[in-house]
Amino acid sequence: MIYAILTEAQNKQEKQPDMADTVDSSIAVAGLKAAIRVASHGSFLRAAISMGVSQSQLSRRVAGLESRLGQKLFHRHGRGVALTDFGQRIMPRVQSLIAELEAFDALVSDTRAQLSGDVTVGVIPLVSRHLASSLVRRLQSTHPGIRLRMLEAYSGQVEEWLSSGRVDIGVFNRYGGARPVYADPLMRGQVSVIGTPDHPLFRQKDIPFNVLQAIPIAMPARPNSLTDHILGAAANHGISLNIALEAGTSSLIQEAMLASGLLTLSPAGTYVKAISNNQLTARHLCSPSVQQTTWIATSRQHPLTAASRAVEKFIKEILYTSTQ
Template identity: 30%
Template sequence: MMSLIKYEILQAVAEVQSFTKAAEQLGLTQSAISHAISSLEKEFGFPLIHRSRAGVKLTTDGQTMLLAMRKVLQAEELLQQQAAHITGVTKGTVRIGLISSISTKWMPSIIRVMEQRYPGIKIELREGDYYEIEQWLVSGEVDCGFLNRASFKQFQYIPLIKDPLMCIVSSNSSLYGQKLIDLKETENEHFIMPSYKGTNDVITMFEKHTIKPNIRFELFDESGIISMVEHHLGVSILPKLVLTGLPSNVRAIPFKQETFRIIGLSTTYNISPATEKFMEILMEWLEGNKDIDYLSKGTY
């Protein structure tokens, strides 16, 4: 058990890059944090932490060891959850990697149901892009994550919804009055490209239909993209899920071609009871939401 506490300390130090902040987070003294790290370094025989004026960071060896420690901590968490499950008490922690549209549109309602039905389960949310969520899954920092494709073989991927990709145009655009837009027509407009690491749904769609957009800007933030369109600086393509409260001079118009992204949930194959309960609530919520093109129909 003492080793597990040390592993938790190293994990906290790696996340906040500070002994002081890690001590505050874990409710320990700074000297206890320092002693635990020194004890681990002595036990393993090599440095785990690099100290500098900018703060503390894991050494390369420290990063390797933390990956192994996270697996031990996850196994301990799973063990405790299974014991609680046997005694009829559902508790534990589920850590979820989210894209922004999911955290805004889905999670408040889902968390409310989770808290009502399983008050013993703690939910931790971490927001990023597809690439970051994949990395968190690989490193064990999250138990499940929302992605737009299957990633690595060690994870199962459950497609959940089809989210239409819409053309976002301002009243100054020649496309503004159309009911449907042909993808080819976007080549004649200045284009604002959604930019993020990982598989880019818009770029993938353009490549599929051999479209060569006239890219003027590349932005990560959807609200920034919409603002650019609002000020007549170009057109863009965004998922329907992120489009609420558009400015009065901006329209979201569907394409003649079938254009959509798939959003699914990626998990390890050996999921914890807490993660399993989250998945049950998620799919129950999706099935009951008539505005969503749900794919899995309550099975996984």
């Protein structure tokens, strides 16, 4: 039955379909995708949020699929929902077939027309330079019709652009354990203490948080997720930080470090060129350490075009490769 639903959907894309048949198969496939998301989140509410639909709409999709299959896929428990025995048996196959259908759909779309159009990407300084050069090279060789627009900003601004629809794709950081909705992780790292090599703190291999007490530092201007997280962690440990400078760009912070000996707290990759040239040095922050995760997400304010999907795929490949 599952395979029949998906085969029917594929056949509809290869010929001019009857409108009623198209609606029916589309509803069935939507039900399968909804079931996958509910199984992944263990909750209708969380799954609905991740898909950008109402919980009642999601429930109707799953109920319609269960009616068509003649079997229940989920049962409720105190913490949400779990797959029934039937659901557990078929879910791996459903996931595989949906992935196959989406790949088929992408292939059909790509063969109908050369990818073209404008794609706007918001990125953080940590990845902007490496990503821009690699991404432009790939697009020029594979999809020269795509016009790329890249905007650099700190994470909070990138997330605002995603929410408003100003960018199609955003790459941003989160700190600690907070997982953003609608986003996929790209890479993980650790926040470091960064400054000029002659600073006395860099005699240590790792730098405990409490030794930063009252030492002048530069941080990204608030509101900023890194600055907010660092200040929160400091307050939780009774540490008073002396933020002598808040700056709107990492280049301003770098100039301040080189000119006045200020330190900053940041992923080392943000200043990788200056560190490799021995202008700056980095030591891991510890006791407590601060973990950083880089995420990629797409705007929910408008449909994602085929060109945007291609750019998103390339970004993931480039940044995954850079961490290997």
